[in-house]
Amino acid sequence: MRFSPEPTWPCPACSKGAMRIKDSRLSHTPAGDLAKRRRRCCSKCGFSVTTYEIPAETYRKAMAPAQAAEQITKIRKILEAAE
Numbered sequence: 001m002r003f004s005p006e007p008t009w010p011c012p013a014c015s016k017g018a019m020r021i022k023d024s025r026l027s028h029t030p031a032g033d034l035a036k037r038r039r040r041c042c043s044k045c046g047f048s049v050t051t052y053e054i055p056a057e058t059y060r061k062a063m064a065p066a067q068a069a070e071q072i073t074k075i076r077k078i079l080e081a082a083e
């Protein structure tokens, strides 16, 4: 089985370069979940970002409170409009 090369994406700062991986190691997210931490750097302008690769289930759990808060805000707006 062959694995495809590490995916990259265009630089969000200059949109000319490609975000290349500078450093990669096993780490934890700010919330404490195990994650693959990568330092990515633009090949043209040097813009850099840190990304964390986590399992989808961990991501869903982390996003659940934010989504619940968003739902409450939507419902509140509907109720306020109905008053």
Ligand SMILES: [Zn+2]
Residues within 6 Å of the ligand: 011, 012, 013, 014, 015, 016, 017, 042, 043, 044, 045, 046, 047
């Ligand atoms: Zn760039």
